[in-house]
Amino acid sequence: MGLFQIFHGNNKKKSEYKKATYEKGPFMIKCPFCFKKFKTEQVVFRASHAEEGDPEYEKTIDELLNEYNRKAGKSALPEINSVIKTQDIPEKNKTRVDGVLIEIKDKYDISTSERLCPYCHNELPITAGRGPSKVISVVGASQVGKSVYMTALLYVLEKYTCERIGASLIAGSSEYNDEIRENQEKIFDNNIMLDPTPKQHVEPLIANMKFKNDKIPPLTLIFYDVPGEGMTDKGYIEKHGDHIKNSDGIIFLVDPLQMRALRKKISLMNKEVKGDFTEKYQEPKDIIVYFFENFISKQSHEKTSIPTAVVVTKSDMLKNLRDEEYISENSNIFRNYNHEKFFNLNEFENINGEVMKFLEKADAPFKGAMDACFKTTGYFAVSSLGCNPQNLKIDENVGIEHIRVDEPFLWLLYEMNYLDGRRD
Known part of the structure; x- marks a missing residue:
């Protein structure tokens, strides 16, 4: 390129040129669903498992996701796996690609790569960020x-x-x-x-x-x-x-x-x-x-x-x-x-x-x-x-x-x- x-x-002269200028990272993420913009470190994750008796990992109603669904005219979801915030996850349990956080291991040492928008909890595209x-x-x-x-x-x-x-x-x-x-x-x-x-x-x-x-x-x-x-x-x-x-x-x-x-x-x-x-x-x-x-x-x-x-x-x-x-x-x-x-x-x-x-x-x-x-x-x-x-x-x-x-x-x-x- x-x-x-x-x-x-019809506004520009035919003689005008400029070099290609691609955006440079780190890239802000734009949610494809609610269109909020946020930094890659602000993503949250959907737990890949549920643990009965642990309030952090029990299945629960996702109020943010259901709020989005109601606004969009979709049906509310029943209880699903919990959402994990990354602030308390040790750095050694975080996986990054191109400087972007794409996967974590939770406190049970179980991995999840299902990244969510922190504002509506819809799943983000794999290349987001x-x-x-x-x-x-x-x-x-x-x-x-x-x-x-x-x-x-x-x-x-x-x-x-x-x-x-x-x-x-x-x-x-x-x-x-x-x-x-x-x-x-x-x-x-x-x-x-x-x-x-x-x-x-x-x-x-x-x-x-x-x-x-x-x-x-x-x-x-x-x-x-x-x-x-x-x-x-x-x-x-x-x-x-x-x-x-x-x-x-x-x-x-x-x-x-x-x-x-x-x-x-x-x-x-x-x-x-x-x-x-x-x-x-x-x-x-x-x-x-x-x-x-x-x-x-x-x-x-x-x-x-x-x-x-x-x-x-x-x-x-x-x-x-x-x-x-x-x-x-x-x-x-x-x-x-x-x-x-x-x-x-x-x-x-x-x-x-x-x-x-x-x-x-x-x-x-x-x-x-x-x-x-x-x-x-x-x-x-x-x-x-x-x-x-x-x-x-x-x-x-x-x-x-x-x-x-x-x-x-x-x-x-x-x-x-x-x-x-x-x-x-």
Whole structure:
């Protein structure tokens, strides 16, 4: 990783460069659940055993964890193993990696490595404290394809992209690994679409990005996929939306069918869906209303500085638009591109410009609201599957093609100073 060339929207000169600057440890831990920040020495541990008759090690109700669960709309837990604070643990019974406390032996000489947030008692990712944590919220209206996009993104990152940028993607835990694998198997092996994300408490999906260059600290990625119905429900957002204002990056997905001007123009491959889709789809600007009402309006200058990738999904559908007024048949949107070793700024500027012009024509109110409310934006178009499923099934004869799926995420990495930006 060498020099970075900075390009934030249209505000920076093409000649500006800066060297990559990675955060240096010791790293503060950001809890993926309550978003409190604390030093690594402040972690507590869940005992790996219970001892009847010992008040410190008897099973007990975890009030902090249940308080979090109640706030999140989850069920309270029964008695579980106790929480161990580390102040009274002898130094010889503490294990550190990269200066971070990751395991202890308790007074019974029994080990535990289940580290907890001291504020909400949720279990922390294994890499917490050994590198920075970045919260990425994936937002958008109902039916925009957030879950499918996330499944495709993690698949593409793990199988192809990480190798190109000198990294490896590792699931945050076996539980999250099973969830990812189940969704990927459903889509890519069985050709079946995912069910919509239920409108309930949303658990983070945690992955670790480990770099081959050991001078680069590992990155803990905390993804939140918000149900579309929840994005416009004030009560739901008040209860579950803390992660959005605590985000380090936002991926804002927009479905072409949400754009009123395009609904009757796009020739859908699913012949069973006909007529005006006005009632079926929320408008993209509806989501910005949430951002402004609940978050942006409470900030200085009423603009958020969180880097936000605006992503037009299902870009393969635009081939059926057959209207040069909106997009050319030879557009870069329909051509896949692999960013090798660095984030190609020329390629970004091309796709960024094309998608901005497309949105200005297809949904000018939305584009105008983005300009008014978001300071740092990049515009992209992706297709998670490369085809339009029918009756929740993917045609095996057509096959799956990922088009520019990883590009919005790589732009966020670039904005976070974790990926070089250069011109070819």
